[in-house]
Amino acid sequence: MSTPRAFITGITGQDGSYLAELLLAKGYEVHGLVRRSSSLNRHRIDHLTHEERLHLHYGDLTDGVSLVNLIHAIRPDEVYNLGAQSHVKVSFEMPEYTASTDAVGTLRLLEAIRAADLDCRFYQASTSEMFGATAPPQSESSPFYPRSPYGAAKLYSHWVTVNYREAYGLFAVSGILFNHESPRRGENFVTRKITQGVAAIEAGITDTLVLGNLDAVRDWGYAPEYVEAMWRMLQHDEPTDFVVATGKGTSVREFCEAAFSHAGLDWRDHVTYDAAYERPTEVDALIGDASKARDLLGWKPETDAVTLAGIMVDADRAKIAHLLNR
CATH class of the missing domain: 3.40.50.720 (NAD(P)-binding Rossmann-like Domain)
Structure with missing residues (x-):
């Protein structure tokens, strides 16, 4: 073959x-x-x-x-x-x-x-x-x-x-x-921006993370x-x-909370809002039904948003530690 x-x-x-x-x-x-x-x-x-x-x-x-x-x-x-x-x-x-x-x-x-x-x-x-x-x-x-x-x-x-x-x-x-998402997500996407921010705040590089719409719900x-x-x-x-899709919706605020909690931090002490990050037309909620993929392909997700936030925070922690120790 x-x-x-x-x-x-x-x-x-x-x-x-x-x-x-x-x-x-x-x-x-x-x-x-x-x-x-x-x-x-x-x-x-x-x-x-x-x-x-x-x-x-x-x-x-x-x-x-x-x-x-x-x-x-x-x-x-x-x-x-x-x-x-x-x-x-x-x-x-x-x-x-x-x-x-x-x-x-x-x-x-x-x-x-x-x-x-x-x-x-x-x-x-x-x-x-x-x-x-x-x-x-x-x-x-x-x-x-x-x-x-x-x-x-x-x-x-x-x-x-x-x-x-x-x-x-x-x-x-x-x-x-x-x-x-993953640790390879682009740095200008909100999940990666959050997990990089958590790692930088924990390392003492910065103290603030600026975000836009915290109420948007996504299926991560x-x-x-x-x-x-x-x-x-x-x-x-x-x-x-x-x-x-996973079939579960998580708001940006909830993802933020999970990422900061993974590092033992309270997101409310560090996150500020800036309207400049809002889109001209917002998408409020995207939550998928992947029943067809499960039934015909035998595919199902294994990683939820909270676990994903932890994976990404750990990867960004390791990256910052590597940079600081060079």
Whole structure:
């Protein structure tokens, strides 16, 4: 049996790095798309660079020619489209770039696959932000109501993936993942901002953490578990879309309390509010119903938000201790 070959966009991100680890452990040959920049941003996959089955390629979701050339050259068995401008607040400031990357980028990649006449399986990273103002719990049959340029761009990607599945018979699925975090989460996302803040306050580096809306409720899971669900979707007999979530809502305030409590601190002594961190249109509550993934994929989450907060705080504590002791 030949070695399965996977192509991952966004391989240097949180999900891409965990997915690369998972696929390499399963014996895949892994190819990753990397954007060219003046500085390297590959710290999440540095520990994988010794792997002979890992290959990185320069390209960009905004450059259709690079995608066509790579798909023709690699001819992957599985394609995971995780690349995106993924910060909701930033999407209000960079709406056109967000649309070109997150929406049209998916179309470019699907067209590259179609043009290559490639018999592969395609995973699209959809998002709970597509539900936006829809009341929870949200499932695969819930109506979409995005509340940001990011959510709207991802909704285009979601529906164009469905269209290519139905129009061209492509094995194409969308994983509608609710918020999922880890120590590899970007530092400008609220969970990581909180856990880094806790570690810095505990170390005496600062005394204050500034946040925006504390009442927003999200369904927070653990990223390594969620990439397992991605892989299972492409092993399923039929292409269909899945919600991936824990089914439990936690407010930013509650996550904050759990993170500070893990370090023996009271969050109320350190957290201040700044309206500058609010979005122009807020999403009040996202809580997913992942019954379909549980029933058809045998997938279920193992890590709750409180445990996740502790994992992330410990990782940021270790990082700060390392920096202070250098």
